[in-house]
Amino acid sequence: MIKIGLIGVGAMGSRIATRLIDHGYELRLHNRSTFKLHEFKDTIAVLSASPQELVGEVDLIITMLSDDSAVKSVFTSGKLFKDINGKGKTIIDMSTISPHTTKEMSQLASASGNAWLDAPVLGSTPAAQSGDLVFLVGGSKDKYENVKKIFRILGRKSIYMGESGSGQAAKLVHNSICGVLLSSMAEAITLGENLNLDKLKLLELFKESAFFSPIVQAKLPLIEKDSYEPMFKLELMEKDIKLAIEAYKKLGVSPNVLKSSSVMFTEANSEGLGNSDCSAVIKYFLEKKVLK
Numbered sequence: 001m002i003k004i005g006l007i008g009v010g011a012m013g014s015r016i017a018t019r020l021i022d023h024g025y026e027l028r029l030h031n032r033s034t035f036k037l038h039e040f041k042d043t044i045a046v047l048s049a050s051p052q053e054l055v056g057e058v059d060l061i062i063t064m065l066s067d068d069s070a071v072k073s074v075f076t077s078g079k080l081f082k083d084i085n086g087k088g089k090t091i092i093d094m095s096t097i098s099p100h101t102t103k104e105m106s107q108l109a110s111a112s113g114n115a116w117l118d119a120p121v122l123g124s125t126p127a128a129q130s131g132d133l134v135f136l137v138g139g140s141k142d143k144y145e146n147v148k149k150i151f152r153i154l155g156r157k158s159i160y161m162g163e164s165g166s167g168q169a170a171k172l173v174h175n176s177i178c179g180v181l182l183s184s185m186a187e188a189i190t191l192g193e194n195l196n197l198d199k200l201k202l203l204e205l206f207k208e209s210a211f212f213s214p215i216v217q218a219k220l221p222l223i224e225k226d227s228y229e230p231m232f233k234l235e236l237m238e239k240d241i242k243l244a245i246e247a248y249k250k251l252g253v254s255p256n257v258l259k260s261s262s263v264m265f266t267e268a269n270s271e272g273l274g275n276s277d278c279s280a281v282i283k284y285f286l287e288k289k290v291l292k
Contacts, residue, residue, distance in 0.1 A: 136158075
């Protein structure tokens with residue numbers, strides 16, 4: 001059985017680590033904030049003090065990090081590519097970062113004799129815990145086929161999207177729609193309340209609507225309770241929307257709908273909702289943008 005190293009054991013990474021441990025994999029873990037490793041101190045996982053210590057003993061490296069700068073800090077600023085030069089390792093980056101950064105990382109990995117797969121996920125913490133994630137994979141088709149078993153353990157499906165960066169591009173498309181839908185719901189619920197409609201009745205309507213979808217289904221209980229425990233943090237949705245807008249800019253296109261959604265998430269984040277679930281944009285809009 002292959003030895004796996006996982007860098008990044010936050011909300012998503014910790015659940016991925018637990019599934020790999022439960023399936024008997026020899027696992028090494030590293031996290032920049034070391035306190036997040038404490039929950040694994042009594043497991044079979046080996047806790048590594050640095051990325052360099054981790055990579056020397058593994059065949060496959062998985063990263064689940066917050067953004068482009070975090071990924072770069074590990075592999076370029078942290079000189080990890082130098083440490084694995086010529087080792088023939090496969091890196092699966094499950095973070096959501098820009099396609100541009102992904103292509104840069106893939107080229108550097110290849111130049112150091114290794115392989116890079118971008119594999120951002122669809123699904124939040126409940127899906128990571130239950131193994132119901134969907135992976136959007138870019139990079140070498142052969143390398144993807146070689147590690148497909150890992151995706152089957154961690155998720156219900158993996159979709160090979162194409163060349164390096166394709167997985168990240170697909171994730172930005174997906175989260176663009178999710179962000180716009182949530183911000184549209186925020187405006188719609190606010191309109192309804194200002195037209196003297198009961199919020200709970202509106203949510204009942206949503207369950208029968210044409211736009212009822214898995215994300216709406218997942219978020220309705222949070223909206224009903226007005227309690228936004230994070231499945232996927234608002235600050236991360238804001239980041240992903242901005243990545244999508246940046247991709248549009250490189251194409252010379254101005255995405256008007258997405259830009260409006262971005263403003264709403266940025267405002268909600270600035271009001272201290274960044275660590276709440278992304279659906280808390282609805283809470284922000286109801287409290288700050290009433291029409292009366």
